[in-house]
Amino acid sequence: MTPARLSILLAALLALASLMWLSAALRLLPASDWPALPLNPQRMSLGQILLGFGLMPRGVIALLAGAALGLSGALLQAVLRNPVADPTTLGISSGAQLALVIATILTPSLLDTLGRWPVAMGGAVLAAALVMAIGAARAFAPVTMVIAGMLIAMTASAIATAITLAQGEYLLSLVIWNGGSLVQQDWSGVRGLTAILLAGAGAAALLARPLRVLSLGVEGARGLGLNVTAIRLAAMALAVALAGSVSAELGLIGFVGLAAPALARTLGARNMVQVLWLAPPIGALILSLCDGLVLAIAGRLHEMFPTGALTGLIGGPLLIWLLPRLRGSTPPGTEAAEGPPPRLRRPARLLAALALLLMAGALMLVWIGRVPGGWTVLDRESVAAFLPLRLPRLVAAAGAGAALGLAGALLQRLTANPLASPEVLGVSGGATLGFALVLFMIPVPSVLAQIGGSMVGGALALALLAIYVSRRDMPAERVLLAGIAVSALSTAVLSAMMAVGDARAFAVLSWLSGSSSAIGGREAVAMALLAVLLLVAALLMRRWLAVLPLGTGVSTGLGLPLRRARLAIVGLAGLATGAATMLVGPLSFVGLMAPHLARRAGFARPQDQIAAAALIGAALMMTADFGARMAGFPYELPLGLFASLIGAPWLLWLMMRKTR
CATH class of the missing domain: 1.10.3470.10 (ABC transporter involved in vitamin B12 uptake, BtuC)
Structure with missing residues (x-):
């Protein structure tokens, strides 16, 4: 598909997402009864409150979260030179999820004191640090990084599931939250993510030129006087902050950060600066479209499920599609690298x-x-x-x-x-x-x-x-x-x-x-x-x-x-x-x-x-x-x-x- 046709397709998908959101709003309340700005809950009916403080901030936060995840994925792919890196495949989102589940069940007072954001950041940082430690031992080989990240994510998710299961009173709410729920009760989440996204966009603009130099290769970037370690740490910290903020607010939303930069490159983005600019709006479109599908299904079947569960369905096929395009090959530990294993002369004795x-x-x-x-x-x-x-x-x-x-x-x-x-x-x-x-x-x-x-x-x-x-x-x-x-x-x-x-x-x-x-x-x-x-x-x-x-x-x-x-x-x-x-x-x-x-x-x-x-x-x-x-x-x-x-x-x- 040519970039022009793909642009038309994305525009059509944006229109479709808008129509699905509008349809959900009309099912809730006729257009003539929509509340006027500024919103005042004391003068609003129940339907107007549900629309003004539920559905409307939900639509906005889908755009903000998708943009934040798209930017996070673009940064990770740029700094690691890895087209399948994103907060999901590197275990960042799962680390934040596990930290919040542990804090919710074991130390709820900590959440009341600090809030969800610092706790999610701590889990995301620990997961990212572990993946980076493994990557450093293997020269940040793309395959090694993703295998390490996804295995860490699988382990964190398994532990979070077991902890959730042990606490029946939190079961349903944690399952829905872990799936990535966009349900909103007010505009506080929108305000918080807006501030974080604006700050992240400004920081990404400052990092755009160094990341473009880094795309030439580590040796070439160092030859031009770039502090490669500092740029990597800064970009990773920014990506972790963006992804952790989304996890703290909405739960685990997977693979938007993987899809957005991939579609940006398919649209014709030829350098990292263009990818950084295109990935956020594409991520916003992806998450908004997925949420529109959830709202449409809920309207027809009266069955609501977290939007993050739907975004996860694109991750596996997309990752498989990107595999042949993945460059770099460093098997994470082979028998040859470990030296020849010993060979028993009489294995039957040891078996017995x-x-x-x-x-x-x-x-x-x-x-x-x-x-x-x-x-x-x-x-x-x-x-x-x-x-x-x-x-x-x-x-x-x-x-x-x-x-x-x-x-x-x-x-x-x-x-x-x-x-x-x-x-x-x-x-x-x-x-x-x-x-x-x-x-x-x-x-x-x-x-x-x-x-x-x-x-x-x-x-x-x-x-x-x-x-x-x-x-x-x-x-x-x-x-x-x-x-x-x-x-x-x-x-x-x-x-x-x-x-x-x-x-x-x-x-x-x-x-x-x-x-x-x-x-x-x-x-x-x-x-x-x-x-x-x-x-x-x-x-x-x-x-x-x-x-x-x-x-x-x-x-x-x-x-x-x-x-x-x-x-x-x-x-x-x-x-x-x-x-x-x-x-x-x-x-x-x-x-x-x-x-x-x-x-x-x-x-x-x-x-x-x-x-x-x-x-x-x-x-x-x-x-x-x-x-x-x-x-x-x-x-x-x-x-x-x-x-x-x-x-x-x-x-x-x-x-x-x-x-x-």
Whole structure:
């Protein structure tokens, strides 16, 4: 599409957004009854108050927030030279969201004293600092930055979800707010965002010329006397302030900062100054149009959901579309960079030792307990009383951990990348969406239907990713980023489904956090048997898994049925992830940690690595289940949250290591 045609399209979309807002206003009140300026609530009817202090500031704040996010995304893309950088993909918005959720539930007095803005800024700054620290270790490579940012965002969102779930009285309001609600009660938010946007625009104008020099490259900019570090910090601080302000006022609104600069470049912006000028009005148009669609849907179906949930739907497809245009390739940690892993001569002995340690650990976790007086070793009577409760949970957790471990090993072998895992490649996101669809489409879904929906969703997500990547010559790290994009799209759809306030949203939230408290003996045996069957099936694919990492040419020359092998591996990994996700939720990072630990321990052959990853995954998940039960005694933490708190630091450490 030419820039002229795209300009016409944007003008038409602006007119459409205006018409949708006008239609919503007319449904609320006839034009003849609209209040006159200045607004005086004491002389206004209820309908006039709803229009003058609700709908009107809502329309204005959509424009202001969209412009602020568009400018924030343009600044981030300029300073990092990364076309897929924005407050969402770099974890800034999720950091602000997590800080506000923690403050709302744990320290509400802090919000009353400081207000939401400083708290949101603190969370956004911490998230941005963590992403920048990882980026500095990898020379700010675009792919590394986005992978780090989106994984930090996923972890922050998981923690925020678990905290929200633990406080039922805040549940509905926090779910709606986290989705990015534009509902207004007065003009205070408009005044605040107006001041911030004007200040940000002035600061961006001062940074425009240095950023244009920085676009020549770091060395070239330094050669011209530019203080690169100072300009980066100033632009990042401004972008974080803009995005954090929007999060503080409206909640999590995703991907507007990604779309606005991309459309500005498509319109013909040829340098960074032009992008900085065009991105804010385009961002305002995008958010206003999305809010108009929400108002139109609410008018027809009488169902309101946060606007941020709708903006998130554009993020996944847009990110996937931008992937082939992403420059720079620095895999965030590869086996070659870490040096050759050790290779065991007799792996069977260590595998047997791991199995014995797993059984001994299970027995120990059954006997150890925590009472009001502290830790204790249970006597026989107490063990007999607690065994019917504890043993099914331990067995189910071990089965789920084993399934995730072997799924991660399969994906790492398939992509030849040690950072591949069910969470990173979008399999967990697809499984989550499949579960939610079954829950919302079937009035009384059975456990079998829920498990089936989760498995099918995980397999379909990975199949779509495989189809997309197979048509393009992408390096391995782009596959990871494409998987994260699939996961972001799944999360956006899920947010839109939950934010309508349906009672089933609570069930989805419970499952997202992961819990083994409702597991009985039958479910535990089924999970364990399924893990064993999946392990046997994976071991039967050992020849394929040994040949695939050698490349397409070698695999074809050796007579490997590439299409059939890839589909089989993809399907098995999807089934394993879907089954495990039913118990532990979509984010645990066990599928990343277990195969990596197995490889570093010396299990080099496919069958050895898969078996070891299954055993290590089982041990990690059993430990997480025990920790979730005991860390917050007498209250229980969500299993998926506790596992992610173990896995997230591991992942960040893995990404921050410098190559040799």
